[in-house]
Amino acid sequence: MTTINEKLKTMREKAGLRQGQIADYLGVTQTFISKVETGERNLTVDQLESVVNLYGYGGGCPSDPVCI
Numbered sequence: 001m002t003t004i005n006e007k008l009k010t011m012r013e014k015a016g017l018r019q020g021q022i023a024d025y026l027g028v029t030q031t032f033i034s035k036v037e038t039g040e041r042n043l044t045v046d047q048l049e050s051v052v053n054l055y056g057y058g059g060g061c062p063s064d065p066v067c068i
Helices: 004-014 019-026 030-037 045-054
Strands: none
Touching: 004 030, 019 030, 019 045
């Protein structure tokens, strides 16, 4: 089973973005994003919503297997 952290990493890579870019967007460090993607840390609900919207999944995910 794929974890949300793995899905977030896949979504970021699919979007062609670097961890540092996501960190800047959220106002956190690149290290924090790295730890989120490995499951050591978690995003807040607000941060998760921001990232999902950034990746273009904010309106729902009817058939995309990468979507959370």
